[in-house]
Amino acid sequence: MEDIVKKLTSTLEKLYGALGLGTAIAVALLILLHHSDISxxxxxxxxxxxxxxxxxxxxxxxxxxxxxxxxxxxxxxxxxxxxxxxxxxxxxxxxxxxxxxxxxxxxxxxxxxxxxxxxxxxxxxxxxxxxxxxxxxxxxxxxxxxxxxxxxxxxxxxxxxxxxxxxxxxxxxxxxxxxxxxxxxxxxxx
Incomplete structure (x- = not known):
């Protein structure tokens, strides 16, 4: 758990890391919510x-x-x-x-x-x-x-x-x- 917190903290400390994380979460939601009808x-x-x-x-x-x-x-x-x-x-x-x-x-x-x-x-x-x-x-x-x-x-x-x-x-x-x-x-x- 401590390693996850360190990685998350390291990601959040960098603007582009945070931007990438937010984008990854949005893409994951797109796939999870609309996986059957992405077109x-x-x-x-x-x-x-x-x-x-x-x-x-x-x-x-x-x-x-x-x-x-x-x-x-x-x-x-x-x-x-x-x-x-x-x-x-x-x-x-x-x-x-x-x-x-x-x-x-x-x-x-x-x-x-x-x-x-x-x-x-x-x-x-x-x-x-x-x-x-x-x-x-x-x-x-x-x-x-x-x-x-x-x-x-x-x-x-x-x-x-x-x-x-x-x-x-x-x-x-x-x-x-x-x-x-x-x-x-x-x-x-x-």
Whole structure:
């Protein structure tokens, strides 16, 4: 038993180990629950699952930025601020961008597979999501690169880019509320 606890602890200590374990459990459940009828009909549900996981990561990071990082950063002592700009924000923005891309890609696969319930509610949610993804890749990320010093710029340009990135992030936060409403209720409201 002690060896099992050590292996589990070792797995949980590593991000990709934990991700692999969660994935293995999900695959095991798929096999256990649907072993007799796994077929092409599971493409839609499988990509819906990936869409939800990607969306949770994307919107979770959006909410982290808007509820935690943006309000807290100005209160940090000056000696701690470089940690956000050099380590935390670039890593969070990496996952933020790619979660947005994955959410869009899996959503398009769901639509193309015919697994989506196509109605005005889901279309509105998808349009809002596409606007948000555009904002992530073409407004937030380019401005964050300047604000964080990844792209060289003077202090005035960094401050201007930081403000624009924050405002676009806040816009995505606002859009996330009706987008999530549409995505969650699309099958209910038609």
């Amino acid at each position: 092409a009909g599971y493409i839609g549900p499988f990509f819906t699952f990936l869409h939800v996981i990607s969306g949770v990561l994307w919107i979770g990071l959006l909410y982290y930025f808007n509820f935690v990082q943006i309000p807290t950063a100005p209160k940090l002592p000056a000696e701690l601020k470089p940690a956000i700009g050099k380590f935390i924000a670039p890593e969070a923005l990496f996952w933020f961008r790619w979660a947005a891309a994955s959410t869009v890609a899996t959503g398009l696969i769901i639509f193309a597979s015919g697994a989506a319930v196509i109605n005005n509610t889901i279309v509105i949610g998808a349009i809002l999501g596409l606007i948000m993804a555009y904002n992530v890749w073409f407004l937030i990320w380019p401005n964050q690169k300047i604000a964080l010093g990844i792209t060289p710029a003077d202090d005035a340009a960094k401050a201007k880019s930081a403000r624009l990135a924050m405002l676009v992030s806040r816009t995505n936060f606002v859009l996330s509320i009706p987008m999530l409403y549409c995505m969650v209720t699309a099958r209910l409201v038609g």
